[in-house]
Amino acid sequence: MLTGCPCGSGHGYDECCGALHGGAAAATAELLMRSRFSAFAVGDAEYLRRTWHPTTRPRRLDPDPGVRWTRLEVLATEGGGLFDRTGVVEFRAHYRENGRADALRERSTFVRENGAWTYVGPERAADGA
Template structure:
């Protein structure tokens, strides 16, 4: 995902990840380094929010070193609208890997679109990290 929207105006703004919590109490805590994702799904939601608020540093920090790009340029012309988690496999505190399927809606100069992905996550040094997207089956 290299699409983004405007940064929430305040920590009290709704979290982009779709939970009912405020950004500052939800994904904002992870972005600021005050908490770590406890599940693969929580990491995926926080990464979606990082794309939405333009936090490339968090995205790079939570990318597995085996597949992490050297840098990440987010497209300022895209706005993320909504995240829908379709399903998750493993990825709990008792697992070392997990998958999350999602659909993310966005708007750009060409109109609205969607990104569907089955993401794979691995623990690295005890923390959940994004590894890659699974090839469509």
């Protein structure tokens, strides 16, 4: 059983991301992003699929058991608040793979539809690259 939440909020897992994994709705895009990081950390592939926008959701999602997600840094947010329909969260997700530390940096886009935030994907560059 986890005590501290993997998302780094400083709260316990059960009252933080565990509540979202159990069915509570994320109030902001940042909270959804944090809960998705925690889902990767605890191996909750069903939550990841459920919170992925249907237009970009992969058919299969098999988290790599050799990757251990260790720490999350939220670098910036744009929109994604209580009254927004869209949001962007820039983050750095630290992990260990085959004993080596590394990090993934991404600017993720989110959309809220029917009151629920979903992850759309990495923000695209203006030139489409």
